[in-house]
Amino acid sequence: MPRKPYDPLSTIPSPQAIRERLEQTLALAEKLRVLLEVSERLRLADATAADRPPTPPGAKGDRADG
Numbered sequence: 001m002p003r004k005p006y007d008p009l010s011t012i013p014s015p016q017a018i019r020e021r022l023e024q025t026l027a028l029a030e031k032l033r034v035l036l037e038v039s040e041r042l043r044l045a046d047a048t049a050a051d052r053p054p055t056p057p058g059a060k061g062d063r064a065d066g
Helices: 016-051
Strands: none
Touching: none
16 A cells, blocks of 8 residues: 655644644754764874874884884
8 A cells, every 4th residue: 555645735734733743853963963963074084094103112203203
């Protein structure tokens, strides 16, 4: 049995119901924004670390004269 396509205008919810859904959506969007920022920072840190050559054990600083 095929499903009926969703039509948001078939039943108009109350303004309060719309406000509640909007608040939930905005809260979720803020959480996703934070998650995206953290994910981007982690990827940038991984990419930056991958570009650097590994430091040999016991190495001190960046001096070549040791």
